[in-house]
Structures are given as C-alpha cells and as structure tokens.
Amino acid sequence: MIPMNAITPKLAELLEQEITAFATCWLLKLKSGEELGFTDFDQDLNINNITYHSASGFTPSAVLSNSGLAPDNLEIEGMLDNELILKQDLIAGKYDHAEIEIFLVNYENLNAGKLHLKRGWFGEVSIKDNMFIAEVKGLTHALNKNIGDLYSHRCRAKFGDEKCKADLSKYTFSGSITEAQSNNTLIDINRAEESDFFQYGSIKFLTGANQGIAKEIQSYTRSGKIVLASPLPHKPSAGDSYEITAGCNKSFETCYKQFNNAINFRGEPHIPGITKLLKV
Template identity: 40%
Template sequence: MKSISAALAAHLAGEVTTLATCWRLERTDGWARGFTDHDRNLVIDGQTYVAATGFLPSAIKSGADLSVDNLDVDGFLDDDALKAEDLSAGLFDGAKIDIFLVNWADLSQGRVLLRRGSLGEVKRADNRFSAEIRGIANRLQQVAGKLYSRLCRTNLGSVECKVMLAPLTDELVISAVSSGDTFTVPTARPTGFYTFGVCSFLTGANAGAATEVLQHNGQSIQLFTPMPRPIAVGDRVHLIAGCDKTPETCHARFGNILNFRGEPHIPGNDMVFSYPVRG
C-alpha cells in the first residue's frame, strides 16, 4: 500500500487534478538530479526538478504475481544534466531512481511514490535516450548460486580471492596517445601485467570513468572500448593488474592457488570421446 497524505488523496479524488510526474536519479558516485514532465521547474525538498529534458515515462505496470515491473523512460540528452559521454562511460550504471507524483499547484501536499528501482539498459539515438527502469522484483530473475568451471569464478582482489591489490596497483601519467583506446604510460611492469585488469581515469576529460584493459604490451595499454571523450597526454590513470582466471596464472603470478575458485580437474565433455568405442 502506498503512503499518501490526506490532502493529496483528496486532490486525487477530485474531478480536476494538477499533477506532475517527477523522477530523481542518483548515481553511485553521489551525483543526483531531479527531472519532471511539468512545463516549469519544481523545487521539492530543496532540490530542483528541471523540466528541460523532455522527460516522458511509459505506462507503469505492476502485478501481485511478482512479475518484473515494466517501465521505460524517454528523454532528451542535455549537456547540463544528462550527457551522452557520461552514459557511454557507464557513470549511470546501477543508478538509483525514484518516480513519484506531486500536485504542482500545492507541493506541500507531499508526494505519492510510483516506483523505486535502478537504471537498467540505456539506449541512445541522436539526442534522445531511452532507459529501462528495473524494480525490486527484477532481482528474482537474477541467477543465484555458482556453477563449476575450469576458470576461476571470482575477481582478482575480492574477498574470496584474498589477493591484496595495493602492491598490484599503479597510478601513472599518460605520456603518449595513439588512439581513443590506446595510450602509453611509463611503467616497468612486465608485458601482460595489466591485461584484463581495470583502468580508471583520475583526471582529464574522462575523469571518473573506468574500463577493462584488453592488452598490455611493454608500455602500451589498449582498452577494450574507446573512451567516450578524448584521451590526452598528462591524464592520470589508475591501473590494476589483470588475471585471466586460469590456475596457471593464479599459481605463477599471484602465488594464490590455495584460494583458486575453479575446478580445473573435473572432466569435461571431451572426456567422453577419449574412451575407446567397444563394438
């Protein structure tokens, strides 16, 4: 049951309403903004909900059978609020979102919460975006449990892995740029040390963005995908060692085979063909 003030409930029961839909978006880095489908900005609880984004939510569908909520949000990209580069950089991945109704003629009546969830898949076309809103019921579709595999299931430096990342992490300054996904840093680490690791940009146009390293060759670093904004000489990056999740690498590079979370010795499907066929 939704919580609603008596004044707002009376307004909703009236023949004529002055309602506006608002949504508040909060990223994992603390960045928060408010938007509304009203024709002017609204100030609610000290935060301004801007009307310049062309925000348009789809119909909200809820059921009592624990089915996943169905809701998309469309809008225009705005350089001051929603930047295409930030979406591409993954800064909005997993952002929290609240969607609620207010009486724009009397904001003191409070709000009625329509949906609370997180941002899912985001699509862009020209200057527009379409975002999927995933409600709490979406977690019921997530795979629970673990599957056995020859490769390690956990990430380097996780609680299960137990490898300390501090000695395997470097903060370096980019000395040359080859393309949108390749640059050079003055590192003495051996070739392959950062392969499959993580590169985070600390300064420059891509500050706050992070992506995986595809290849580390000498002092050259190639990322899996080009960065959304140009990489420049002088940008500071945070590079963490990578792991290909094989038992050989776990033992030889990290000396951590006792914490290896894989089953490399369990026979696979190829074992079926290794036995002679009896007539």
C-alpha cells in the first residue's frame, strides 16, 4: 500500500510533463457508511469501483496546509441541483461530520495512482440560493479543543449524560402535530407543560416526511408552540407523531427546582463573578 504522502513513480513522471491531464476528485464518506464521489472533470470517472460524478459543480478554495499547529483552511462549494446533493439532506444533517478526501488523478491514466491534497471532515455548512458552502476541518482542528474543565456559573455537563445522570426517560413525551406554521414552527395544542420546559431540548419525528429526523428546540410556550433552532427539510403535516425531550438551560436554579438534580450540577454557581472581584 502506498502511503498517503507518497505518489507512484508513474504519477510523478506524468506530473513532470509540460502538458498534464489532471482532474480533482472528492470522496465523501458519510456517517451512514455511504460513499459519494465527485470530480471537476467533464466526464464521470470510475476509480476503485467508485463513480466520481462530474455534474456536481464542486469547487474548492485554495488548499492551504500549515507547517505549524494552526488549523488548515479550506471550503468546498457545490450546487444543489444535483440528484446526489439535495437541500433537504443538508438540512437534515445527512452530511454532518462526513469525512472528505481530496486528490488529483490523471484522467488519461487512472491506474497511475492519486496525489492526495487534503483529508478532513465537514464542519459548518451554509446554504445560499442554489449553492452550499461546506467548511472542511483538518486533523489539526482537534488541537483547538479545550483540555480539562473551566470554572463556570453554568453546568458543563450535557443534559442526561454520564455526568448529569438525569434520567431522560422521565422527561421524554410523545405527541402529534396539530398545526405546522412553517418548517420550524409547530403547534401541538394538547401540550400542557410550562413554558420553556422543552427549550434547548429536542424533538424527533416518528412518522411523516421527517420521520427519523431530530432537531433542537429553540423555544416552547405553554400554548403548545414549538420553535426549532433550525428548519426541518420538509414541512410537517397535522397528525405527524413525535417524541419530545425536555431541555436544560444549565443554570443551578433549573437543575435544582425543575429536575431535582443539584447533587450532579457540574458548575460553580456561588463563585463571585468578575464584577464582584473588581470591587474594592
């Protein structure tokens, strides 16, 4: 097996020629295990039994690699009118954290091997008109993560995780939509929980066009109005069933009064803030 940072002698020979015949290819490996190939060549290419589609409209920014520890910089632009890259799939999170491999091949001699340019993972994806822009995070991006905990007035645990220890089954309920005002504003008039009970929680659809899709809840009012943090790929219909889980704003008061879980609070609510410390 040829290492990622090496090329075959044949490919090196082709690169040294005055006139070259190279195309850029992108291989996406989704979390589901599905692999999708794209190329900027004007015809589809078959490489290792994977079809690299030419109609994707993929365009990369300049591929920049740093010798230091600064994160590499790369963005991928693509069109949404391709049958493989659909707007609703991007909104649904199908491509979230997908692994991407970018390389060059000689389209006149595909057996000569690959020149690897970049490997990373999809980060933030934005959609504008008929285009999407995906940030590609390289291996050095992991070095930006905080190691250890920082003092904070708010809880550092994720609601329901091994540090929080709250039993989410006690705060998960079922229901069905009675009205959908838009792709991110839903109504269930049968909900009776207090306002903000589901804020920062999640909702997962069990039936309908959005079956299997989960979204974070931005706000909830006692009238049964549920506003999502990001829109669903399809507008729900009345009668679509769902499962909804309460959220936590990570304050000590909420942890104590709403969930009776103060013993597992992972914050320091009684440490004076910077205003107190600056007072003489």
